[in-house]
Amino acid sequence: MNKPPLITLDSVTKRYGAVVAVDTVSLEIDAGAFFALLGPSGCGKTTLMRLIAGFETPDEGRILIDGEDMAGVPPHLRPVNMMFQSYALFPHMDVASNIAFGLVQARMPKPKIKARVADLLDLVQLKGFEARKPDQLSGGQRQRVALARALARNPRLVLLDEPLAALDKKLREETQFELMRVQRELGTAFLVVTHDQDEAMVMAQRIAVMRSGRIEQIGTPLMIYEEPATRFVAGFIGDANQLEGTVVETGQGLCSVELAKGARVTARGASVNGAKVVVMVRPEHMQLGGAGLPGLVLDCAYRGDMQMIRVELLGGGIVRVASFGVQAQAMLQRGSQVMVSFAPQFARVLPS
Amino acid sequence: MSQTRPISERLIFWLPFAWLVLFFLVPFLIVVKISLSQAALSQPPYEPVLTMVDGWDGLLSKLAGLSLTSYDLLIEDGLYLAAYASSLRLAALATCLTLLIGYPLAYAIARAPVGWRASLLLLAVAPFWTSFLIRVYAWIAILKDEGLLNWALMTVGIISEPLQIMASDTAVLIGITYAYLPFMVLPLYSSIERQPVALREAAADLGASPWSIFWRITVPLSRAGIVAGCLLVFIPAIGEFVIPDLLGGSQTLMIGKSLWVEFFDNRDWPMASSVAVVLLILLVLPMALYERAQMAQVRS
Amino acid sequence: MRMGSVLRLSGLLFGFAFLYVPIALVILYSFNESRLVTVWGGFSTRWYGELLANEQLLDSVVMSLHVALSSALLATVLGTAAAVSLARRKRFTGRLAFSSMIFAPLVMPEVITGLSLLLLFVALDVPRGFWTIVIAHATLGMCFVTVLVHARLQGLDRSLEEAAMDLGASPLRTLFSVTLPLALPSICAGYALAFTLSLDDFVLASFTSGPGSTTLPMRIYSQMRLGVTPQINAISTLMMGGVAIVLLAAWFIERRKTAAR
Numbered sequence: 001m002n003k004p005p006l007i008t009l010d011s012v013t014k015r016y017g018a019v020v021a022v023d024t025v026s027l028e029i030d031a032g033a034f035f036a037l038l039g040p041s042g043c044g045k046t047t048l049m050r051l052i053a054g055f056e057t058p059d060e061g062r063i064l065i066d067g068e069d070m071a072g073v074p075p076h077l078r079p080v081n082m083m084f085q086s087y088a089l090f091p092h093m094d095v096a097s098n099i100a101f102g103l104v105q106a107r108m109p110k111p112k113i114k115a116r117v118a119d120l121l122d123l124v125q126l127k128g129f130e131a132r133k134p135d136q137l138s139g140g141q142r143q144r145v146a147l148a149r150a151l152a153r154n155p156r157l158v159l160l161d162e163p164l165a166a167l168d169k170k171l172r173e174e175t176q177f178e179l180m181r182v183q184r185e186l187g188t189a190f191l192v193v194t195h196d197q198d199e200a201m202v203m204a205q206r207i208a209v210m211r212s213g214r215i216e217q218i219g220t221p222l223m224i225y226e227e228p229a230t231r232f233v234a235g236f237i238g239d240a241n242q243l244e245g246t247v248v249e250t251g252q253g254l255c256s257v258e259l260a261k262g263a264r265v266t267a268r269g270a271s272v273n274g275a276k277v278v279v280m281v282r283p284e285h286m287q288l289g290g291a292g293l294p295g296l297v298l299d300c301a302y303r304g305d306m307q308m309i310r311v312e313l314l315g316g317g318i319v320r321v322a323s324f325g326v327q328a329q330a331m332l333q334r335g336s337q338v339m340v341s342f343a344p345q346f347a348r349v350l351p352s
Numbered sequence: 353m354s355q356t357r358p359i360s361e362r363l364i365f366w367l368p369f370a371w372l373v374l375f376f377l378v379p380f381l382i383v384v385k386i387s388l389s390q391a392a393l394s395q396p397p398y399e400p401v402l403t404m405v406d407g408w409d410g411l412l413s414k415l416a417g418l419s420l421t422s423y424d425l426l427i428e429d430g431l432y433l434a435a436y437a438s439s440l441r442l443a444a445l446a447t448c449l450t451l452l453i454g455y456p457l458a459y460a461i462a463r464a465p466v467g468w469r470a471s472l473l474l475l476a477v478a479p480f481w482t483s484f485l486i487r488v489y490a491w492i493a494i495l496k497d498e499g500l501l502n503w504a505l506m507t508v509g510i511i512s513e514p515l516q517i518m519a520s521d522t523a524v525l526i527g528i529t530y531a532y533l534p535f536m537v538l539p540l541y542s543s544i545e546r547q548p549v550a551l552r553e554a555a556a557d558l559g560a561s562p563w564s565i566f567w568r569i570t571v572p573l574s575r576a577g578i579v580a581g582c583l584l585v586f587i588p589a590i591g592e593f594v595i596p597d598l599l600g601g602s603q604t605l606m607i608g609k610s611l612w613v614e615f616f617d618n619r620d621w622p623m624a625s626s627v628a629v630v631l632l633i634l635l636v637l638p639m640a641l642y643e644r645a646q647m648a649q650v651r652s
Numbered sequence: 653m654r655m656g657s658v659l660r661l662s663g664l665l666f667g668f669a670f671l672y673v674p675i676a677l678v679i680l681y682s683f684n685e686s687r688l689v690t691v692w693g694g695f696s697t698r699w700y701g702e703l704l705a706n707e708q709l710l711d712s713v714v715m716s717l718h719v720a721l722s723s724a725l726l727a728t729v730l731g732t733a734a735a736v737s738l739a740r741r742k743r744f745t746g747r748l749a750f751s752s753m754i755f756a757p758l759v760m761p762e763v764i765t766g767l768s769l770l771l772l773f774v775a776l777d778v779p780r781g782f783w784t785i786v787i788a789h790a791t792l793g794m795c796f797v798t799v800l801v802h803a804r805l806q807g808l809d810r811s812l813e814e815a816a817m818d819l820g821a822s823p824l825r826t827l828f829s830v831t832l833p834l835a836l837p838s839i840c841a842g843y844a845l846a847f848t849l850s851l852d853d854f855v856l857a858s859f860t861s862g863p864g865s866t867t868l869p870m871r872i873y874s875q876m877r878l879g880v881t882p883q884i885n886a887i888s889t890l891m892m893g894g895v896a897i898v899l900l901a902a903w904f905i906e907r908r909k910t911a912a913r
Contacts, residue, residue, distance in 0.1 A: 053553075053557055054556075054557075055553055055556075055557075074556070075553070075556040075557050076556045076557070076558070076559045076560055076561055077559075080557075081557055081558065082553075082554070082557045084550045084553070084554055085550075086548065086550050088548065088550035088551050088553065088554035089554075090551060090554075090555075090569060090573075091573065092572045092573055092575075101555065101558050101560070101568075102558030102559050105558060105559035105560050105564065106559055149554075149558065150557075150558075152558075153558065153559065358822075358823075358824065360824050361823060361824060364733045364736060364737060364827075365733075365737045365741065367730065367733055368730045368731070368733045368734035368737065368794065368798075369734070369737070369746070369750055371730055371791070371794070372734075372750070372753040372754070372791070372794075373753075375769065375772070375787060375788075375791045376753055376756070376757060376765075376791060377753060378772060379765075379768030379769050379771060379772040380768050382768065382771045382772055382775050383764075383767060383768045383771055386771055453666070453667055453670060454667070455663075456659075456660070456662075456663025456664075456666070456667065457663055457664060457666075457667030457668070459660065459663060460660040460661065460663045460664035460667070461664070463660060464664075470903075470906065470910075471903060471907075472664070474899065474903055475668065476667065476668070476671065478895070478896075478899055479671050479672075479675065481848050481895045481898075481899060482675070482852075482888075482891065482892045482895050483851075483852050483869065483872075483888065483891055483892075484852050484854070484869075485852075485854055485869050485872055485873060485876070486678065486872070486884070486888040486891070486892075487674065487675070489678075489872075489876055489884060489888070490674035490675060490677060490678045490888075491674055492876075493677060493678075493681065494673075494674060494677065498688070500677065530670065530671075530674070533667075533670070533671060537667075562655075562656045583759065584758075584759060587759040587760075587761070588759050588760070588761050588762070590761060591760075591761020591762065591763050591764060592761070593762070593763050593855055594854060594855065594873075598876060608761060608763045611763050611764075611767065612763060615767060615859075616858075621771070624767060625767065625771070628763070628764045628767050628768070631761065631764060632764060635760075635761075639756060639759065639760075642755070642759055643751075643752055643755050643756070646751075646755045647751065
């Protein structure tokens with residue numbers, strides 16, 4: 001428990017001219033963890049990863065790996081390897097030479113390199129592809145070569161930049177589990193950078209959600225989904241209905257919030273009377289019927305496993321209700337009057 | 353599945369093709385033909401052979417009398433063979449020198465900040481837009497005995513006697529290197545510049561130092577540029593006339609000069625033609641390589 | 653990293669010094685009163701004055717400009733047509749031969765091209781003079797134009813042409829109203845290149861010229877053979893000044909275009 005974390009970022013800031021790409025970010029990643037940096041494009045997550053790899057130098061703050069300050073340490077001397085978004089496989093080398101590249105640099109004796117490459121090809125299930133050139137491989141195979149190459153030197157941490165972005169949807173799902181298997185088998189820490197919330201949720205043990213250079217929240221997928229810290233996190237991860245209102249009563253971890261036109265709802269969370277807040281409820285936690293907010297059905301989208309109903313509240317605003325009992329519910333007519341309700345424990349008060 | 357195309361479209365297609373056949377391909381055939389004729393003191397100064405004027409019989413009788421005189425001479429007179437050998441040697445040396453100077457230059461331009469690259473490249477290629485003769489001529493003032501180089505070296509005290517560089521193979525070598533440098537820089541630049549940054553970063557990430565990134569990634573990936581640049585220098589340099597004529601001395605042997613002398617001074621057109629034919633045969637392999645490189649680039 | 657930048661900078665400086673010192677010297681000595689390169693006789697425009705009095709030289713300038721203007725025009729038309737054919741007709745009999753003939757003149761030693769063209773003109777009994785030089789230069793120039801325009805056409809979005817045809821334009825109309833306007837920058841560059849090549853050529857012109865059609869490089873060459881005369885420095889400086897102005901203008905326009913983007 002007293003072991004220092006593998007990676008420590010201490011108030012790291014990186015600016016490009018007037019643009020602050022990474023803004024006083026502090027972060028810890030433990031050895032063997034599967035960590036995801038999640039955020040929309042341009043949020044600074046790639047820059048943060050490149051700071052760790054050593055391709056960029058922070059303007060302020062420190063980056064420690066195994067408790068050692070990395071300032072002034074060039075990329076080729078850091079115990080960290082990266083899997084590039086484009087994979088960056090060397091086009092003039094075959095698969096085996098690509099994987100062996102880092103080992104040759106480390107002056108490992110030839111027979112050992114051969115054995116290591118064979119092990120790695122085994123690990124990523126590419127046996128027999130040693131002599132192929134990158135342009136003779138499919139997208140999925142290239143991805144696995146890139147992974148094997150990044151793993152070859154036994155790094156303490158592997159950085160994966162949008163590892164699945166170049167793959168098609170079906171392959172992406174398989175590859176997610178593949179990455180998790182490799183990570184589990186080796187016990188090497190993985191840091192994945194992604195803009196895809198599903199990817200992060202499925203693979204990572206911990207997620208840091210970034211927005212405009214800052215970290216909005218760090219937590220397990222469950223925490224981030226169920227207990228989002230901010231409106232942004234709530235909206236970025238999963239679907240969220242957000243109802244604006246004012247706190248009128250607080251107590252026992254619950255708040256009573258008055259929405260526009262006077263309707264009142266109860267939600268979990270701490271706040272003070274009179275505060276402008278947002279009540280966040282996931283669509284799957286809303287139901288039609290019961291005592292709640294009146295509204296008119298706008299449209300229903302049948303999705304097979306469920307039905308997504310959009311309701312325009314009479315008090316203003318549109319909410320989305322996920323209904324899983326599709327048969328029972330039947331298709332609702334556009335314009336039918338319905339009541340929308342939710343249990344207070346599934347609603348969260350967030351600062352506006 | 354042939355569709356008829358309008359006349360205008362066919363014209364666009366056939367005109368350049370026909371032009372090249374008439375003014376590039378046919379002339380070579382004529383060169384081959386004349387190389388097989390006898391020199392004569394007439395105007396034009398050769399015995400015409402192989403015309404269809406005499407009909408088939410005439411053609412056949414002429415065919416029997418084809419003259420290989422020029423080729424015999426060419427092989428017997430060691431001077432021509434020596435000139436071919438010396439042209440190949442000088443062109444090869446000059447190609448190496450251009451590569452040696454051109455690669456660092458092209459590399460530095462390709463790795464300059466993005467906003468600078470176009471301007472620097474323009475600066476590197478700009479001399480190509482100025483007169484070839486003048487650029488060669490400029491070296492006379494530098495290299496001759498009482499020229500600038502000797503003056504500078506003697507002033508500094510490195511040498512006490514002027515070096516005789518002018519009118520030597522060294523001067524020719526410098527001249528070719530200088531004149532053809534832009535042809536080397538251009539393909540090298542484009543082959544280095546288009547390498548994705550991520551490849552170098554990946555190599556650095558995998559433990560390669562800047563030095564080994566250069567040798568293991570950048571250089572191998574610029575192979576196409578190296579090949580193209582070397583051929584662009586090597587092939588025309590073999591047949592170079594102006595540079596050996598202006599910078600070389602009487603003992604400088606270059607085949608382009610031999611051809612020129614045969615043609616203009618000795619007025620031996622069949623000999624000049626056979627010199628050209630043999631030179632062409634020498635160039636077949638490098639030309640084929642060059643064509644292949646060009647085609648590959650066109651396709652990509 | 654620091655070491656790397658030092659090496660890169662020295663490569664750059666050495667390369668540019670090698671390229672530009674001789675040129676700078678030519679310019680410098682065009683203003684030298686003395687005939688000797690190692691002696692600075694003081695600033696003088698004497699050689700420029702002599703230049704303007706040299707009628708033979710001025711005649712050859714006019715001749716060279718005429719040849720260059722006409723041959724570059726011819727080269728541009730032929731080269732653009734060849735580029736369009738190569739880019740738009742992917743498969744035809746003789747495509748390989750066609751493209752080989754495009755690329756070969758780019759590297760072919762000029763003495764061979766010059767000799768063979770001359771022998772053609774003799775065989776066809778064409779009197780040698782202005783037009784034979786134009787033909788020789790156009791043949792070389794068209795290959796450069798083809799390469800430039802072809803590269804540009806390859807980079808163009810094919811769907812622009814397809815859209816034009818979809819909207820009812822005939823292939824020819826598409827060519828003239830969509831394809832060629834889009835390729836215009838490279839066509840202009842091709843013309844400029846063909847013009848420069850023609851103005852610069854000495855070897856082809858020597859083979860294909862006749863009496864009374866002496867181009868500027870031929871005149872300069874015969875003066876060089878007579879020995880170093882500072883007049884050559886003067887005319888070189890003028891020519892390089894002209895080129896520099898054109899290149900600077902092109903560079904400036906390009907800069908502004910990229911800045912606007």
